[in-house]
Amino acid sequence: MHIIDGRLDIAHWCPSPNFGPRPPGNEGEVNLVVIHNISLPPGQFGGGYVQLFFQNALPVDEHPYFTEIAALQVSSHLLIERDGAVTQFVNFNDRAWHAGRSVYNGREDCNDYSVGIELEGTDSEAYSAVQYATLIAVIRALQQAYPAIGMRITGHEHIAPGRKTDPGPAFDWQYLQHTLAQSGN
Template identity: 55%
Template sequence: MTFKQTPSPNFSKRTAKIDMVVIHNISLPPNKFGGSYIEDFFQNQLDPTAHPYFATIEHLKVSSHLLIKRNGAVVQFVQFADKAWHAGVSHYRGRDNCNDFSIGIELEGADDIAYTAMQYQQLNKILADLCKQYPIKYIVGHNDIAPDRKTDPGRAFDWSKINEHR
């Protein structure tokens, strides 16, 4: 798998075995698509004066392994062998700190806005490749690992469009 590389400084060395993929959504500003704001955010280069919302998140240091844009283009911020900072405070099946053992995939989207056919197509290709490369046991939403804090990928995400990969 090769993707456009846009390295983020927000990662650390991974020490645990990867067995999970976490699906997220992101739009910057909220519910708006396009532009370079997501890439800027994951690279700590987001201009806090470009939109009022940006001033509320400028202090955050976060990343994801991949971003799938609305048109299906894929950007990689963190190598899979490294730990991206996407899950935050999280817990799943008796384990805390899901960043340690997961790959984070962001979809450019919002909880209540339908995702595109291209995004589902790319996501399925990526999941198939990841499941060949790693012993993936769980494909979950951010809401599954941080239910008190997160709602993504949201009601608009159609889990039935995700092929069985395990």
């Protein structure tokens, strides 16, 4: 797995219009990974609705929840589905709109300097083994392409406490950190 010109080589490319340039200079240096979860409709997996949501094309007549979120313009760099399939929505060199109001180690506006990775899931349902394997491989590729990331990996819940809860208590941070540390990353 490699990153070439800001794109993950194994990812299906599904461009989102919801992105912008990173700030110039060190303010825009990619040095953080933010892990999220998403399922559309909530608690349901598959169906391609996340992809449509990030493309501002959610069919509001297919589920009542969709009318509540259809006007939102959000994105993430990647989605890792339950089966490990990866979709990329925004080039890593660009600023995806995934974190909103956020702070990491006293620094605001995490979108400016982070990569957002959505896991198909919920706060309370265990993530699949293949999702973890794919996430770890993606993080290793990101660490190679953007060395400033190091072990700066956090959850949406940690950078927007009280506002966000994902990836939630079902996410195994200890396993992720242990596995990454074993490889020397």
